[in-house]
Amino acid sequence: MKKAFQLVEFARYLLKSEHWRGHGVHSPFMYHFIRETLMKASKKPNASQYIAELRRIAPKSVTKSSFGASPSNQTESTHSLLQKISISPKYGKLLNAIVCNYAPKEVLELGSGLGVSSYYLANSNTNSHVVTVEGMKTYADIAQTTFRSLGITNVSVANSTFAEFFESLAPTPKFDLIFIDGAHTYEATISTFEHSLSVAAPEAFIVLDDIRWSEEMFRAWNQVKQHPQVRVSVDLGRIGIIFLNPILQKQEYQVRY
Template sequence: MLFQLKSYFNFLLKSQNQHGLHSPFVYDLVTKCFYNKNEHKAYKLIKDYRNNLLGNKNRISVTDFGAGSRVFRSNERPVFSIAKNAGITLHRAKLLYRLTNYLKVDTALELGTSLGIASSAIAAKKNTKLITIEGCPKTAKIAGQQFEKFDLNNIELRVNKFDAEMDALIQENQKFDLIYFDGNHQKQATLDYFNQLLPTAHNDSVFIFDDIHWSSEMEEAWEEIKKHPKVQVTIDTFQWGLVFFRKEQVKQHFNIRV
């Protein structure tokens, strides 16, 4: 916790809002998407989906393949508590929807479904086809039930280890407009996933990495990703790191408060 507080303080010192952004692409993204105050119809679906989970008192046994939890001491966890403490917040779920909508995302991939709150935000744009991968069968089962309950028929849920599914996606020559990385907050795994999924990106794709300031190792992974020759523009929002590959852009890195 102390590490994250220090990281956040450093982020605030370097961060900016829309003022002084000299990249037209990033300026438009920040003003028209990040800071968009409109009440989108899709917000109701996302809110209802999340609230439904917050009312679920059932307990499940979670299989954790990532860096583990800072909140839970046991793998036996109530569903509402996972949704509250480990799930994406409503604020960020709305932003994820706005990004999907603003960037006109048709195909998306998510590593780490959990209970599917972020999935619902992406798939709230109904013509977006989302493939989401979850390693834990119990959380995936809850997510699958939620997708049916909320008629999210544009989501394909794959229950498997990430590596196997990523290999399959590459074999299928899949291309994604958006990839949301939220399944393993460890340096090497993050870098491996990034490199493994690079062939699925195109010029206008965006990669979104969750919890880039989770630990010093995750910050190191983020710095390495920023330096990759195929990466042109990055945006650090503290919680997320957004990566763009747009060859027409000058290589630039931004820290934006959202």
């Protein structure tokens, strides 16, 4: 059922998406984003260094996450879990390109998994500080140990639920880039997005992963786009990006990526 939904929605995206290489985009901000970030992202490094180190030091199998759309307490090989839950190089490189081009000082990731997307967020700009939140202690420990082993110091792994994490924050934390990749349900995505808005800097970017993963994830994305604080939304098929900068004109884009 989910597969059928994904196929239909991706086909629709491919038919409707436009602005290849920035054609037809009038906003200078958006034109620059497409030309300098989207078009150059493929040249960024992949996460092979991180994955090789993780495989070397992590246990061969781990318990699956008890959070998410299909919680489980079964064990799985670390190799197969890495492949299942981690961001693909195409979109990881895009996160990397955003950090390189916009140099966010404070980055928040909700859902570290085994740390692959955190690596893409952290390894390009050491002036950025990445806080990544993960509820599964085993996953958080693996990510933490791998970062330490590679000598990467600009990532802090917080082992907590998202709710506990938001509660623990000081009154006015401001994140310049937020990547939401937690439980793939409508309620969790909307709730995480709303909490994220309350800790976002005025010109923040918020990136949501897997917006076409299921009917409810797509419904959440369509609702997020309508939020009054959202100025620009960019639908890239798998990923959706929200720009909050109040000087931008309200607009929705579906960009071929």
